[in-house]
Amino acid sequence: MLQPTYPVKTARLILRPFTRDDLSALHSLQSRPDVARYLGRAPRGRADTARVLAEKIENRALTIPGDALSIAVELIDTAELIGDLTLALTSVENNSGEIKVVFHPKHHGKGYAAEATAELLRLGFEEFGLHRIVGHCDGKNVASASLMEGLGMRREAHLRESELVDGVWKDELVYAMLAVEWQRR
Template identity: 55%
Template sequence: MLKPSYPIRTDRLILRPFTPGDLDAVYAMQSLPEVTRYLYWEPRDREQAREALETKITQVALLDEGQALSLAVEIADTGEVIGDGLLFWHSRTHRAGEIGYVLHPGHHGKGYATEVGRALLELGFDGLGLHRITGRLDARNTASARVLQRLGMRREAHLVQNEWVKGEWTDELIYAILHHEWRNRR
């Protein structure tokens, strides 16, 4: 079980639960084709973004396997919400989880995704006691693959045409890191 103490601070960011006041930021991000290009859904209109936000608002703790933690990513100096970070708890028995992140493209290339990923790995390993954390991505998303590599995750699988997404077969990459590997990197 994981009920984080909020806000979670990194060097430059604040990770916190989403609030209804985050709708403009969520819509600004989720409405962009370049954001949704490698995700399962198409760009969202404002109402769809509101519905997604309503779900995110409820994802503030991991009480059992099968749940997700969804955190707003805010620049500490400005208060601007630039994305979200996700931690999924897949299995209690296998102590397995997964991380994910989505950032507004106006903030790509600044190391924010790596900073978010590091915080999510800490939550998963130190907060939830996970043994193994994965990151899954569309194989064409080379920028996200580099983030996972910077976090010390190794590429374990390249699944060829394993999913039908947005009218085409897509390849998926799976990266992973074990708790002892994470601990030894720090």
């Protein structure tokens, strides 16, 4: 079973498990159309956010493929929830995982996503011993693509019109990093 020792602290952030007290903050993120458009879904209502939060609270360890570790990101100075990280175990045999990163737009451009995602990659490679970690993003999500590239992840694919969302074909970008690349960065 793979599970971090919480809280995980960076220079400005605390990474911790989600709690029921996170509902309002998570809803303020998940209900935004400007966030949902890059996640391939509609903005969530409060009841849907509560259901998702219950799942996130349960996602505390990686044991079998398909398990996901859900991590809340809060500012050290204010204890405000500003982001939502996921590290999923995609294969035990291939020792691989996948990351997902969502931050509230009012906190974009401050380096928080890079700081938190670097720590997520460190957990995956150094603490959990993963060999390979991938990340996906909407082809129009320049911020997510820049984040992954800035962390040293390599673009492996540009899947043209790979997903139909609300009647519109979307491109998908696929990034990856190997443990040896993480060590060299």
